[in-house]
Amino acid sequence: xxxxxxxxxxxxxxxxxxxxxxxxxxxxxxxxxxxxxxxxxxxxxxxxxxxxxxxxxxxxxxxxxxxxxxxxxxxxxxxxxxxxxxxxxxxxxxxxxxxxxxxxxxxxxxxxxxxxxxxxxxxxxxxxxxxxxxxxxxxxxxxxxxxxxxxxxxxxxxxxxxxxxxxxxxxxxxxxxxxxxxxxxxxxxxxxxxxxxxxxxxxxxxxxxxxxxxxxxxxxxxxxxxxxxxxxxxxxxxxxxxxxxxxxxxxxxxxx
Numbered sequence: 001x002x003x004x005x006x007x008x009x010x011x012x013x014x015x016x017x018x019x020x021x022x023x024x025x026x027x028x029x030x031x032x033x034x035x036x037x038x039x040x041x042x043x044x045x046x047x048x049x050x051x052x053x054x055x056x057x058x059x060x061x062x063x064x065x066x067x068x069x070x071x072x073x074x075x076x077x078x079x080x081x082x083x084x085x086x087x088x089x090x091x092x093x094x095x096x097x098x099x100x101x102x103x104x105x106x107x108x109x110x111x112x113x114x115x116x117x118x119x120x121x122x123x124x125x126x127x128x129x130x131x132x133x134x135x136x137x138x139x140x141x142x143x144x145x146x147x148x149x150x151x152x153x154x155x156x157x158x159x160x161x162x163x164x165x166x167x168x169x170x171x172x173x174x175x176x177x178x179x180x181x182x183x184x185x186x187x188x189x190x191x192x193x194x195x196x197x198x199x200x201x202x203x204x205x206x207x208x209x210x211x212x213x214x215x216x217x218x219x220x221x222x223x224x225x226x227x228x229x230x231x232x233x234x235x236x237x238x239x240x241x242x243x244x245x246x247x248x249x250x251x252x253x254x255x256x
Contacts, residue, residue, distance in 0.1 A: 014069040015040030027095035040216025045076020056182040061090040089169040092189035096156025097127035122205040128155035163195035
């Protein structure tokens with residue numbers, strides 16, 4: 001008999017943003033979805049609808065690209081009245097001084113190896129964003145950020161510090177909802193999700209560097225009563241891109 005988890009939690013990385021389309025470091029800049037990203041959001045919603053899923057609560061960040069994705073999903077699954085919690089702790093990783101710059105141009109300036117270290121090393125910080133940065137004001141003056149109590153806007157983050165920011169919301173708000181039996185949907189960003197996946201599955205600092213989650217492709221975990229994964233990162237699709245993305249995860253031996 002196949003063992004099944006007691007609780008199912010669904011995750012979605014938002015669709016492609018306009019800045020991702022142009023290969024720019026986005027972070028906390030409030031870029032909207034591209035046309036492709038809008039299509040990916042529709043596909044996400046259809047995948048969840050085809051799976052027959054309904055939800056009791058959704059969590060997302062304060063950033064438009066995640067909000068747009070969630071709104072489209074709600075339309076596709078016919079749950080426009082789904083309660084939504086928007087929280088700064090689910091914002092994307094803050095890329096500091098790299099924000100708004102083309103990734104290839106930064107590789108030419110600093111070297112590809114250094115940029116890859118900044119992007120992928122668990123605990124390495126890029127240069128911080130200063131007040132003179134061209135996007136500093138648009139970030140710190142974002143009205144949605146200002147409306148959130150106790151928000152902390154960092155100058156820069158690594159995956160490690162992104163997790164430090166995100167996990168209190170997971171532990172103190174999302175987990176109690178899961179354990180109460182609520183059907184939870186989380187729509188957020190690539191690095192934010194990588195941190196949650198690392199936490200849930202206990203992935204090492206080295207292995208998490210190799211994991212890249214595709215945009216607009218929902219996946220789920222089935223968890224036991226101790227929030228240990230019984231089913232890990234199962235996608236609602238068989239696309240080749242997903243199989244590549246999950247090659248690392250499938251090889252992790254510590255799973256039950």
